[in-house]
Amino acid sequence: MVATRKVYTLRSRTGFEWLLPANEEDFELLRFVATPRSHSWMPVEMERLRVWEDGRPLEPSDFPACSGGDMLMLSGAAKQKIGPYLQQYGELLPLVCGDGEFWALNVTRLVDALDENESKLLRASDTGAILMIHKHAFRNAELDKADIFKLPQMVRGLIYVTDPFVDVINASGLKGLEFVQVWP
Numbered sequence: 001m002v003a004t005r006k007v008y009t010l011r012s013r014t015g016f017e018w019l020l021p022a023n024e025e026d027f028e029l030l031r032f033v034a035t036p037r038s039h040s041w042m043p044v045e046m047e048r049l050r051v052w053e054d055g056r057p058l059e060p061s062d063f064p065a066c067s068g069g070d071m072l073m074l075s076g077a078a079k080q081k082i083g084p085y086l087q088q089y090g091e092l093l094p095l096v097c098g099d100g101e102f103w104a105l106n107v108t109r110l111v112d113a114l115d116e117n118e119s120k121l122l123r124a125s126d127t128g129a130i131l132m133i134h135k136h137a138f139r140n141a142e143l144d145k146a147d148i149f150k151l152p153q154m155v156r157g158l159i160y161v162t163d164p165f166v167d168v169i170n171a172s173g174l175k176g177l178e179f180v181q182v183w184p
Contacts, residue, residue, distance in 0.1 A: 005144070006162065006163050006184065007138055008160070008161050008165075009158050010063075010161065010178075010180075011068075011178050011180050012061065012064065013061070013175070013176050016061035016064065016065065017060060018066065019046050019047070019049070019065070019066050020047055021047075021066075026044045029044050030104055031156060032104075032106040033156050034110050035155075037091065038093060043095055043096045044095055045095075045096045046073075047097070059176070060175075061075070061175060062074060062174040062176050063075075063078065063175075068158070069158045069159060070156070075100065076100065076102065077174070079092060081172050089105075089148035089149065090105050090107040090108045090109060090148070092104070107148055110149060110150055110155070111142055111143070111151070111160075112152050112153075113138045113145075113149070114139075114153060116153070118137030119133055120135035136182040137183065160182075
C-alpha cells in the first residue's frame with residue numbers, strides 16, 4: 001500500500017513581520033492564477049512592517065505575511081537557499097522594497113488531486129464553481145506530481161504543499177512559515 005502524503009496550507013507565524021503593498025490596490029497584482037507572469041511582470045512596491053501599531057516589535061521572517069494562504073512572499077535569503085527548488089513549481093517574481101530583498105512565488109503547477117465527491121464544498125448556485133472547501137479530500141496518487149501546487153478548480157485559491165516541502169523548509173533553517181494540515 002502506498003503511503004498517504006499529508007497536505008497542508010501555508011500560514012505566516014504569529015508575531016513575525018509582514019510585507020504589504022505600498023498601494024493597497026496592488027494586492028490584486030499579487031493574486032496569481034497559476035499562469036506565468038515573468039514576461040510582463042512589473043515589480044510591486046512593498047513596505048516591510050516590523051512593528052505593530054502599539055509599538056510591539058515583530059520578529060524578522062524569511063516568509064513575511066502578506067495575506068492568507070494564497071500568497072507566498074520570501075526574503076532574498078530564502079530565495080538563495082531554496083529558490084531552485086521552488087522554481088520547479090512556479091516562478092519567483094521580484095518585489096521592490098527599500099528595506100530588503102523580497103520575492104513573490106507565483107505557483108504555476110496545477111494538480112487535479114481534489115476528490116470533489118469526498119470533500120465538503122461550497123459551490124456557486126449559478127455556475128457550480130467551488131467557492132470554498134470546508135473539508136478536503138485528495139486522491140493520493142495525484143499528490144506525487146508536485147510538492148507545491150494549486151487546484152485547477154480554484155486557481156485563485158490557496159497554495160497547497162505536501163510533506164517533502166515541509167521537510168525542505170524545516171531542514172533549511174528558514175523561519176516565519178507554518179503549515180496547517182488539511183488532509184488526511
